[in-house]
Amino acid sequence: LYTNVYADAESASKKVAQDIADLIRSKAEKGENAVLGLATGSSPLKVYAELVRMHKEEGLSFKNVITFNLDEYYPMDPSSEHSYVYFMKKNLFDHVDINMENVNIPSGTIRRKEIEEYCATYEAKIKLHGGVDLQLLGIGRTGHIGFNEPPSNEKTLTRMVTLDPITRKDAAPGFGGLENVPTEAVTMGVGSILNAKKVIMMAWGESKAAIVNEMMNGEVSGQVPATYLQLHNNVAVFLDEGAAKELK
Numbered sequence: 432l433y434t435n436v437y438a439d440a441e442s443a444s445k446k447v448a449q450d451i452a453d454l455i456r457s458k459a460e461k462g463e464n465a466v467l468g469l470a471t472g473s474s475p476l477k478v479y480a481e482l483v484r485m486h487k488e489e490g491l492s493f494k495n496v497i498t499f500n501l502d503e504y505y506p507m508d509p510s511s512e513h514s515y516v517y518f519m520k521k522n523l524f525d526h527v528d529i530n531m532e533n534v535n536i537p538s539g540t541i542r543r544k545e546i547e548e549y550c551a552t553y554e555a556k557i558k559l560h561g562g563v564d565l566q567l568l569g570i571g572r573t574g575h576i577g578f579n580e581p582p583s584n585e586k587t588l589t590r591m592v593t594l595d596p597i598t599r600k601d602a603a604p605g606f607g608g609l610e611n612v613p614t615e616a617v618t619m620g621v622g623s624i625l626n627a628k629k630v631i632m633m634a635w636g637e638s639k640a641a642i643v644n645e646m647m648n649g650e651v652s653g654q655v656p657a658t659y660l661q662l663h664n665n666v667a668v669f670l671d672e673g674a675a676k677e678l679k
């Protein structure tokens with residue numbers, strides 16, 4: 432894991448956005464698509480804002496971009512303001528020239544008995560596009576990446592999961608109370624994430640400091656799914672000073 436500590440989330444996010452733009456442009460020059468693995472939550476917000484700015488002011492085009500989001504709550508209507516579909520449109524897709532047919536977000540409305548097949552199809556589609564070139568990640572206080580809560584091992588693929596009580600508690604303010612937070616989600620697996628060619632992990636603020644140290648220096652274990660990133664040879668960890676505070 433390569434660590435980059437920045438003074439603040441803003442400057443770190445600009446560098447992450449620049450890396451993404453470089454990938455998109457270099458792929459476009461070769462007539463190829465850039466396959467991005469995307470995250471929601473607060474961590475990537477400034478990256479998306481910077482990408483929107485680059486689209487508007489610097490002509491960065493998303494015509495050759497294919498995206499796969501990590502996860503979605505279940506059940507979740509895509510038109511709900513709590514959905515990750517809504518989040519991605521509001522923060523990125525509605526403001527750039529991406530072809531919405533190239534956007535993939537796990538469905539929160541799939542029928543229960545069809546979920547297994549649906550998840551296998553999601554995985555197959557990633558493979559069909561040659562795999563994820565660049566996977567963006569945040570980390571939850573449980574050590575989850577995507578919604579891979581403890582225990583999740585390195586072989587897990589896209590599937591239905593039960594959310595950890597800590598994760599639901601962290602999401603409660605946005606839902607107007609814990610009782611409104613779904614108990615389940617559909618998420619790409621730890622194994623799906625490890626298949627990406629490059630991973631960028633972002634964590635901001637002191638509330639992430641302990642789990643960031645655990646991810647970097649802890650024993651690799653399903654009890655802290657983010658520790659599996661230690662097994663990947665191309666992970667860049669972007670931190671602000673708060674999130675780097677407990678690094679040993």
Ligand code: F6R
Nearest residue numbers: 470471472473474569570571577
């Ligand atoms: C979001 C996701 C989660 C978040 C994590 C951190 O798609 O998969 O793993 O990245 O919960 O959330 P924030 O960034 O809100 O602290």
